[in-house]
Amino acid sequence: MQTNxxxxxxxxxxxxxxxxxxxxxxxxxxxxTENGESIGFDGSQSIGREEIFSHLHPIFKDHPTAPFISKVKDIRFLTEETVILRAIAGMIPPGEEDIRSEMNTHHTLVLVEQDDEWKIELFQNTPAQFHGRPELVHEMTNELRTLL
Known part of the structure; x- marks a missing residue:
């Protein structure tokens, strides 16, 4: 059972x-957070809310981004105010009906509690290609398909 x-x-x-x-x-x-950091699927890095917004806004404006299907795998507290969340995610590109396995990713977040509110300090979106281990790609994709 999850805590509050x-x-x-x-x-x-x-x-x-x-x-x-x-x-x-x-x-x-x-x-x-004010100085939070986002590292995208392609390795692009944005630091601070303003830069994160400036990076994402034109992407959303000019590209039909695929939505995520995701599943939280682990939440681990480092302190009472610091936590790591790990999740897996896949994407279904616009006009398609299934998860495209080459877009599978691991999401890793570090969150901090500030003034009774949780904020993201770091979000890293890492491709999950499992080079040389296609069975792991299929396993992740099938786990995500159960969420559809």
Whole structure:
């Protein structure tokens, strides 16, 4: 059973996914601390809410981004105010009906509690290609398909 703190942390992650899926750069950036950092699937790095917004806004404006299907795998508290959340995610590109396995990713977040509110200090979106181990790609994709 999840604690209230775990639920609150998972809610921040769910809000991050919802903001991405709704193509809302402002809501996404607002989930970060003032100096929070986002590292994208392609390795691009944005530091601070303003830079995160400035990076995402044109992407959402000019590209039909694929929505995430995601699953939280672990929430681990380092201190009472610092937590690591790990999740897996896949994407269904616009016009398609299934998860495209080459877009599978690991999401790693470090969140901190500030003034009774959880904020993202770091969000890293790492491709999950499992080079030389295609069975792990299929396993992750099938786990995510159960959420469809």
């Amino acid at each position: 703190k775990e639920k609150a942390v998972e809610e921040v992650y769910n809000n991050l996914i919802a903001a991405w899926n709704n193509r809302d750069a402002e809501k996404m950036a607002d989930l970060f």
